[in-house]
Structures are given as C-alpha cells and as structure tokens.
Amino acid sequence: MATSIINKALRYVYMHGYLYRVIEKRHKEYVRQIRDRKDEPVRVVFFAMSVSMWRYQHLYELIRENKRYKATIVISPSIDYNIEQQRRDVKALRGYFDERNVPYVDWQEDETFDVRGELNPDVVFYPQPYEYLLTPKHDVTSFYDRLVCYYPYAYWTSIGKWSYDFHFHNLAWRLYYSSKYHQSEARKTAWNKGRNVRVVGYPNADDFLSGHYVDVWKKMADDKHRKRLIWAPHYAVTPEFGLIARSNFLTMADQMLELAQKHTDDLQIAFKPHPRLLTELYRHPEWGKERTDAYYDKWASSENTQLETAGFVDLFMTSDAMVHDSGSFAVEYHYSLKPVMFVSTDMEPLLATQGELGKAAYKMHYIGKDMAEVEHFICDVVIGGNDTMRSWREWFFNEYLLPPGGKSVAQNTLDDLTYSLFVDEDEQ
Numbered sequence: 295m296a297t298s299i300i301n302k303a304l305r306y307v308y309m310h311g312y313l314y315r316v317i318e319k320r321h322k323e324y325v326r327q328i329r330d331r332k333d334e335p336v337r338v339v340f341f342a343m344s345v346s347m348w349r350y351q352h353l354y355e356l357i358r359e360n361k362r363y364k365a366t367i368v369i370s371p372s373i374d375y376n377i378e379q380q381r382r383d384v385k386a387l388r389g390y391f392d393e394r395n396v397p398y399v400d401w402q403e404d405e406t407f408d409v410r411g412e413l414n415p416d417v418v419f420y421p422q423p424y425e426y427l428l429t430p431k432h433d434v435t436s437f438y439d440r441l442v443c444y445y446p447y448a449y450w451t452s453i454g455k456w457s458y459d460f461h462f463h464n465l466a467w468r469l470y471y472s473s474k475y476h477q478s479e480a481r482k483t484a485w486n487k488g489r490n491v492r493v494v495g496y497p498n499a500d501d502f503l504s505g506h507y508v509d510v511w512k513k514m515a516d517d518k519h520r521k522r523l524i525w526a527p528h529y530a531v532t533p534e535f536g537l538i539a540r541s542n543f544l545t546m547a548d549q550m551l552e553l554a555q556k557h558t559d560d561l562q563i564a565f566k567p568h569p570r571l572l573t574e575l576y577r578h579p580e581w582g583k584e585r586t587d588a589y590y591d592k593w594a595s596s597e598n599t600q601l602e603t604a605g606f607v608d609l610f611m612t613s614d615a616m617v618h619d620s621g622s623f624a625v626e627y628h629y630s631l632k633p634v635m636f637v638s639t640d641m642e643p644l645l646a647t648q649g650e651l652g653k654a655a656y657k658m659h660y661i662g663k664d665m666a667e668v669e670h671f672i673c674d675v676v677i678g679g680n681d682t683m684r685s686w687r688e689w690f691f692n693e694y695l696l697p698p699g700g701k702s703v704a705q706n707t708l709d710d711l712t713y714s715l716f717v718d719e720d721e722q
Contacts, residue, residue, distance in 0.1 A: 314464045321467045335364040339415035344383040345390050345604040346569045349445040349497040352704035367398040370432040375573045386604050406431050417441045423462040441467040445497045448622030451652025458483040472496035475651045494706035495697025501607040502629035508608045512600045520562045521676050526618035529570035542637045549665045554599045565593040566602045615676040625655045633681045635660040635671045658687050
C-alpha cells in the first residue's frame, strides 16, 4: 500500500515537474527545426480510427492542396474494440476513402505499418485524447516528441479533470477546441492552463453547415412519406470509470423494435448505436455475439427500419427527430434544429457533470423517463408536429454552434497551424 502511494507520487512529480515542461521545450525546438528546413514540406499524418470518429476530412483536403505540407492518412482501428468491430471499422474506412478517391495507408493485422519509421511525421493528428488507444507503433505515446494535434471527437460538454487534464491534454502540441467556453475550461482545469488550446470551432460544423446532404434513408416500397426518427443509444450499458451506466439500450432494445412495427405506416426509424456498443454487447453476459448480430440484422432488414454504423451528418440533416442518451449528440443534433428527446430516469447525476454549455444543450431537449414518454414524444411532437422548443434550439445554435471568424473550421485550423509553424516568434 505504502509502496503504491509512493510510486504514484513519484510518477506525478515526474510527469508534472519534469516531462510536461520538457515536452513543451522539445516542441519549440522542433518548430525551429521545421523552419530551418526551408522548402521541405511539413509531413502531416492523420490517424483514422473509424468513420464515425473521423473529423479531419475537410482539414486533410485543405492541407493536401497546400505546397507547404505533405499529408498522409493512416487507417488504424482502436485496439480497445474486439477484432470483429475493428474489421468492420477498417472496411467502412476503406469504403469512405475509396469513394472520395483519397489515398491512405491501409491497416495490416499481421504486420503493422511503422508510421514513425516510414513516414517520419512532423505533425500528427490523433482521433481521441486517450493513450494506448491504437496499436503501439501508432499510439500517441510514440509521438509526443513530435507535434501532436487533436480535434475533439465530440462537442465536449463535461467538466472536470478527465475532460481537460489527461496526460494527452498536457503533452499535445495543439488542441483545436470548439469554442471559447472550452478554452476557458481548459485554462481552469489543465496543468498547462490550456496554453496549447486554440479555438477554431467544432470540426463537424463544416459538414453540418455545408448545405449539401445525401439522403441516406431507406426508400420505402409504397413511396409514402413517413416521419424519420433516429434512435441513438450510448454504449455505457454498465457503469465504468466512476460514471453512471447512461445507456438505456438494455431496457429499450425490444420495445423500440416493437414501436417501429406499430408505426409502419407513419414512421421510419434508423438505429444509430454508439460505435462501441457492439463490443460492449458482445461482452455482456445476457447478449453475446449471436444475439447482438441477430438484433443488428433485424434493424437492417425490417421494412421501416435501418442500421447506421458509419457517419451521421447526412442522417441527422435529413431526419425529422431523434431519441438518444448520447453525450456528444446532445449538442450535435442541434445543428439540424429538429426536435430531440433525451432518455433518462434521473437527469441530476448527468447534469452534475456538465458545465454551463452542457446544461444549456440538455435544456433544449424534451426529456423522457420511460418508453411511454418516448412514444408520446413521437406521436405528439414528431408525427403530430407540436414542437414547442424550436425557438430555444435556434438560440442555442446561434450562441454556441457557429465557427468563429466567419471561416470554416478547417480554414481556421490551417491558418493557426501555418501561423504557429512559420510566423509566431513565441515558438522560437
């Protein structure tokens, strides 16, 4: 016990008193080296973990066209997921990039591509703020001496150390955050006082605000228009990391299919599970692989239902409403300005984890405690059109969701990247 406490104390002193400061100095020296290389392009690597977590497409396209940079995408699934889900994620990423004629370094299960040795990146854009997320040769712990950058994979609303003060947050070179609110939270919470934070807007805003959407909804045989509802359950079917089991999937799973069958004539429902839910259900003693696969297949094959496991922007923007218990979607769906219900039997524990922005986002929701209230929302608000919260959602949209400076998020990011690497004398 005493040894464990001493080891933790020594690690804390090492990380906070030595490593964080050393890495900051190394970053400044690395920027100087880039400037000294003159006409040699800056080598940028983007790690792509899954389509649903991919936030860098617009930035990649901008950087690819800029002669100062050489950009490469590397497919690398999360090793925290089971092998079946890793393969699904890789297959979806291949399809996504192939459809856009975007080259990439493919994933190899038997012989992992050595990014550091083969590509020697100067700048690394990482998918999530967690260490040991990817295979060791790809993991962020192998690149802290380079210039690690990060877009949040969700519109962050939680407060506290785990949101802003992991080792990643203090060791990354640039954290490109969504709003001044997030910068303020980082300054209050992170050890480095958010010195590496820049405000550029939420990356998915460039897709949500584009005005160009693909209709991804299943075409019905009778061509009759039906209201389009998304059901998006979170993966946390059991408590973890000291947090509540926020997902209502286990209690709603069968009832949502029954509801879809009940409303065949006036409703289409898209099942949009959190990417990690598949892995969690495979592990669950009452579900497992066979039952989970059969359940997912039921959504994919039923008359007025569909399974969505890839992107969500087109799905959101061509829908009529959503029911969910997911943290990130609590903000992101507001880009659609459509009515949305959050399912929770007790909002107090959740709201206790939220800052001002998060609490505002949840206030823009209808709240449902059980399936009876979910069905009332669907019948009254979605099908019946009695939406009383539209003006509130419009306020939230204008207050929090628009990128700063009248530019795209990708352009704001590239502007800062170029300024930081080639102009800002404070980096020298």
